[in-house]
Amino acid sequence: MAQNGTSVSIQDLSLSFGVVTVLQTLNLDVAEGEFIVLLGPSGCGKSTLLNCIAGLLDVSEGSIFIKGKNVTWEEPKDRGIGMVFQSYALYPQMTVEKNLSFGLRVAGTPKDEIAKRIARAAEILQIEPLLQRKPAALSGGQRQRVAIGRALVRDVDVFLFDEPLSNLDAKLRAELRVEIKLLHRKLQNTMIYVTHDQIEAMTLADRIAVMKGGVIQQLDAPQTIYNRPVNRFVAGFLGSPAMNFIEGQAETGASAAFKTGTVSIPLDRYAFDAAGNSSGPCVFGIRPEHVALGEAANAMPFAIDAAVEIVEPMGSDTLVWTKLGGQNFSFRVEAEKTLRNGEPIRIGFDPARASLFDSQSGNRM
Amino acid sequence: MTAGQITAIQPLQEAPHQAGVAPFGPKPRRISAGRIGIYAFLVVAALFFLIPVYIMIVTSLKGMPEIRLGHLFNLPGEPTFQPWADAWLHACTGRDCNGLSPGFYNSVKITLPSVIISIICASINGYALTFWPYKGANLLFGLLVFGAFVPYQVVIYPLIIGLSSVGLFASLPGIIIVHTIFGMPILTLLFRNFYAAIPVELFKAARVDGAGFWRIFFYIMLPMSVPITVVAVILQVTGIWNDFLFGIVFAGRSNWPMTVQLNNIVNTTTGVREYNVNMAATILTAAVPLLIYFISGRWFVRGIAAGAVKG
Numbered sequence: 001m002a003q004n005g006t007s008v009s010i011q012d013l014s015l016s017f018g019v020v021t022v023l024q025t026l027n028l029d030v031a032e033g034e035f036i037v038l039l040g041p042s043g044c045g046k047s048t049l050l051n052c053i054a055g056l057l058d059v060s061e062g063s064i065f066i067k068g069k070n071v072t073w074e075e076p077k078d079r080g081i082g083m084v085f086q087s088y089a090l091y092p093q094m095t096v097e098k099n100l101s102f103g104l105r106v107a108g109t110p111k112d113e114i115a116k117r118i119a120r121a122a123e124i125l126q127i128e129p130l131l132q133r134k135p136a137a138l139s140g141g142q143r144q145r146v147a148i149g150r151a152l153v154r155d156v157d158v159f160l161f162d163e164p165l166s167n168l169d170a171k172l173r174a175e176l177r178v179e180i181k182l183l184h185r186k187l188q189n190t191m192i193y194v195t196h197d198q199i200e201a202m203t204l205a206d207r208i209a210v211m212k213g214g215v216i217q218q219l220d221a222p223q224t225i226y227n228r229p230v231n232r233f234v235a236g237f238l239g240s241p242a243m244n245f246i247e248g249q250a251e252t253g254a255s256a257a258f259k260t261g262t263v264s265i266p267l268d269r270y271a272f273d274a275a276g277n278s279s280g281p282c283v284f285g286i287r288p289e290h291v292a293l294g295e296a297a298n299a300m301p302f303a304i305d306a307a308v309e310i311v312e313p314m315g316s317d318t319l320v321w322t323k324l325g326g327q328n329f330s331f332r333v334e335a336e337k338t339l340r341n342g343e344p345i346r347i348g349f350d351p352a353r354a355s356l357f358d359s360q361s362g363n364r365m
Numbered sequence: 366m367t368a369g370q371i372t373a374i375q376p377l378q379e380a381p382h383q384a385g386v387a388p389f390g391p392k393p394r395r396i397s398a399g400r401i402g403i404y405a406f407l408v409v410a411a412l413f414f415l416i417p418v419y420i421m422i423v424t425s426l427k428g429m430p431e432i433r434l435g436h437l438f439n440l441p442g443e444p445t446f447q448p449w450a451d452a453w454l455h456a457c458t459g460r461d462c463n464g465l466s467p468g469f470y471n472s473v474k475i476t477l478p479s480v481i482i483s484i485i486c487a488s489i490n491g492y493a494l495t496f497w498p499y500k501g502a503n504l505l506f507g508l509l510v511f512g513a514f515v516p517y518q519v520v521i522y523p524l525i526i527g528l529s530s531v532g533l534f535a536s537l538p539g540i541i542i543v544h545t546i547f548g549m550p551i552l553t554l555l556f557r558n559f560y561a562a563i564p565v566e567l568f569k570a571a572r573v574d575g576a577g578f579w580r581i582f583f584y585i586m587l588p589m590s591v592p593i594t595v596v597a598v599i600l601q602v603t604g605i606w607n608d609f610l611f612g613i614v615f616a617g618r619s620n621w622p623m624t625v626q627l628n629n630i631v632n633t634t635t636g637v638r639e640y641n642v643n644m645a646a647t648i649l650t651a652a653v654p655l656l657i658y659f660i661s662g663r664w665f666v667r668g669i670a671a672g673a674v675k676g
Binding site: 077082088090091107147150 | 564570
């Protein structure tokens with residue numbers, strides 16, 4: 001990937017509507033050609049941030065740079081951005097061709113240049129047979145492709161996607177997800193993509209920015225965010241089925257351990273965060289897929305006896321619920337494993353793969 | 366697949382053949398007491414409203430001697446269109462005996478520009494209020510809607526003073542301005558609600574594409590506004606055509622609309638009361654709004670459904 005220099009730079013950006021603060025002194029640097037996903041629950045400010053970058057919302061404080069140019073108060077059209085919306089937002093009374101060319105016609109681009117660019121976009125997106133149709137005569141996937149094409153023809157530096165796949169059914173979503181990834185590889189543009197779908201985020205992103213309450217909680221590569229979440233919110237938001245959280249106490253000393261009830265999990269293999277504290281009330285988090293069962297469990301640094309409570313077959317694998325230290329605990333097994341309710345089992349995991357969060361602050365320890 | 370599963374599936378496969386044979390429960394009845402009641406009510410209501418229309422039509426086709434006989438419901442013995450011609454061309458108001466036709470042309474001169482100007486203003490208002498919210502936009506909109514509930518009579522005197530101070534009282538532009546102003550609250554409400562139902566992302570996409578205030582309005586919003594515009598046209602044409610109060614106050618003698626002329630013909634105190642001419646004149650005056658309703662009834666319903674209520 002051509003990562004030379006910064007494409008989009010957001011500096012100390014704040015936005016409030018009256019007394020409600022939506023974005024709080026937010027900083028974000030997006031490298032040239034990078035695919036950044038803004039991920040978060042509804043109302044976390046991710047769409048708002050995207051609208052600010054697009055110039056559709058006036059910011060309260062701070063500045064936005066695109067390609068080194070301060071565009072904080074520029075019109076959307078002068079920012080070198082193209083935007084794709086969740087509801088496609090195609091102009092209903094125009095044909096696909098007119099939809100694609102609208103921005104160019106507004107800019108007064110010569111006719112032959114418009115035709116050339118439309119032909120190229122239509123070829124890339126494979127929508128040539130649809131050019132003379134009205135949006136109403138297109139399927140959802142085709143509409144979204146046209147919407148992407150509208151950004152494509154304008155030859156923009158930065159693509160902004162606002163939950164572009166949320167209106168599509170699951171199968172089409174998976175297809176278009178791949179197409180967007182291919183498109184990014186082909187065009188090498190900077191892309192900023194807003195979603196609440198963690199699978200889209202994990203699969204598409206070079207880096208994910210997990211947002212909550214108008215603040216970026218963590219900005220990192222997908223694997224880092226998944227394996228080393230900086231706080232309990234990020235840990236719980238990513239991953240399906242969700243990470244197990246067990247309340248308890250961390251004890252330091254000769255043998256650091258996490259204690260809950262009668263259970264003691266050794267923490268000598270756990271890499272404590274240098275900045276965080278390493279004792280006190282905390283939450284122990286471990287992902288269901290990092291838990292081993294039976295013989296494999298005994299090979300793990302920590303293993304314990306438990307009993308099956310509920311079995312949830314999910315097709316590709318099966319989620320098993322049990323109790324650890326009196327608290328709900330789930331883990332994944334292969335779909336072929338047949339477990340009965342109440343069956344005694346042995347489970348184990350490597351505490352090095354776990355995450356410890358301070359009970360008070362929720363931050364990683 | 367086991368044998369048990371196959372036998373379990375078989376009845377389902379045969380089901381289509383048996384579909385008409387074994388339905389459960391009582392057969393749904395097409396004619397119920399409720400239905401009869403509804404239709405009876407509708408027929409009575411239709412008769413109730415149509416009888417005056419019938420009387421108007423038959424009376425307008427009778428000669429005066431036949432009317433004096435007093436058989437209100439009888440069909441005309443010797444149908445004549447003379448009362449219609451008289452109403453249009455010769456009926457007298459005071460000393461002028463030109464019939465209704467000058468009033469008709471006056472009404473057209475008043476209605477046409479009023480409708481066009483008020484709808485242009487209201488659609489821009491609705492668009493701006495929806496997509497370009499500014500400080501105090503909601504307050505302004507609230508005041509505008511409040512304006513819809515102010516009784517006309519309250520503002521007539523201030524309007525007379527205002528218009529005469531700028532020399533527009535009792536003139537064609539004056540009455541057009543008055544109609545435009547009074548159409549504004551309801552029309553703005555109509556258009557704002559219609560635009561509010563359009564996804565704001567469409568507007569955002571157009572802004573990203575570089576379109577400004579007017580281009581978005583003319584290229585994106587206006588082509589989508591056909592249904593609500595039809596509703597607005599119907600509301601305004603019928604409202605302005607049927608107006609009497611503003612016409613008599615603000616239009617000035619030479620511009621009196623058809624409704625005022627009709628009133629002067631019907632309420633004339635000199636000579637014989639020509640019921641047949643009066644009836645013909647009334648039908649002629651009501652013809653324009655009626656025609657509008659007949660032609661656009663379908664559109665009217667569609668527009669109401671598309672914008673006014675849903676918003």
